Amino acid sequence: MDNTGSAIKAVIFDAYGTLFDTQSVIGVLEATFPGRGGYLTQIWRLKQLEYSWLRSLSDDYQDFRVVTREALRYSLGTVGLEAGASQLERLVAAYDRLALFSDAFPTLQALSGRRLGVFSNGKHDMLAELLNNAGISGLFVDVISVDAVRAFKPSPLVYRLACDTLQLPPDCVLLVSSNGFDIYGASRFGLKTARVERLTTTELRKQFGPEKLIGPAEIFRTLRTQLEDLGAVPDVTVNSLLELPEAIASM
């Protein structure tokens, strides 16, 4: 599969937030709850990840669709909204049709000589829907779901699963992710990491200041788009997936 002579033998992509834009649920939320789509989008995603960590740490695993549903129910409930079971399901299904970031498809095509995979918190059925709806399932050799070890990122169990599935040592696997907690976990486990920094710290800082109105989107960006300050440093940082093929060529 890989005839590039590179030290990197497989490139695995995080799904939610890296290949796919979790902010794209705003349309269906806004259509369902007019005037509330913006903040619901942020609370939902923040809570979804928080619940993944809570369930993983408490050894009380439920798959990512369940966690996504629970997080949405929590988000609606805290702001005084209700959704019936079928409406809740329809909203959760928005996670099956997330928008593919515009830099994803050309990058995956440019890397087609390599062994490419998806490595995600999503369970296989959820990932299959997502990849099929975006028309990119054929581009990946491996689709690795944390569900096999019943733990979520950044548990070391999931990075071990990735290496075991690929049958490769960690330093031959490159994880591509925009999620700071994923870069942190993968790097601690010994994987090579490429961080996709779509929003630089300099640009983020410009959004803040005494005279600026700060909303949920800005708070989300401070919490989920930046490198975690926990000591792990990615092997490469790119501002767009489009920079990835050249970055990998030099690894």
Ligand code: LAC
């Ligand atoms: C994923 C989460 C981290 O795709 O968004 O694994």
